[in-house]
Amino acid sequence: MQLDFAEVLLEVLDRRASDLHITAGTPPMLRVRGRLAPLEGFPVLTPTDTREIVYSILSDGQRQRFENNWQLDFAYQIPGKARFRVNAYFQRTAIGAAFRLIPAVITPIDELGLPPFDIIVARQGLERQQAWLFDGDAAAVLGPLAAAYPAPAGAPASGRIAP
DSSP: OOOOHHHHHHHHHHTTOSEEEEOTTSOOEEEETTEEEEOTTSOOOOHHHHHHHHHHTOOHHHHHHHHHHSEEEEEEEETTTEEEEEEEEEETTEEEEEEEEEOSSOOOGGGSOOOOOEEEEEEETTTEEEEEEEOSSOEEEESTTGGGSOOOTTOOGGGEEOO
8 A cells, every 4th residue: 555644634634624534445535514525646445455544553452342343433643733533344345434533622612603693501410511502593502412401491492403
C-alpha cells in the first residue's frame, strides 16, 4: 500500500470534515457538511489496504476483540493534532472503518450561524443538563436523554425535535 494514513487523517482536519470512511472499492471518503465525497488524489482502496490501515492502529487486545466480534469501537489520536472515535467492522469480504473527528475545541453556540433563538437550560440532578432552543415555531432539545424529559413551560409541544 502506498497510502500515508496519517496524511489522510490530517486531510479530515484541513477540510473541516466530520467523518472519514475507509471502504474497499472506493478512495477514502470525507463527510463535509453532511455530504460524502471522495478524497481527491488518493487511490481506490483494496481489501488488503483497508485491512492494513485498520490493523496498523489496533493493539493486540483490540485485534482479538475485533476478530471475535466482527466490529470494534475505539478511540485513536494523532498526538497534539486530533482525536477520533472509530468504528471498525467486517463488511462483506473486507474490513471497513468510520472515523468521527472529536473536536479539540467546542464551537460556542453563538458562532454556529443559527437563527436568533431563546435558550432555556433545564437542570435535573447533578449530571443532567439540557438546552431547549426556541425560535417561536420550533424547539430543539439538546443534551443527554433529551427525549425522555418533558419540555419546560412555554415550549411549543408540536415543534419538539429530539436527538
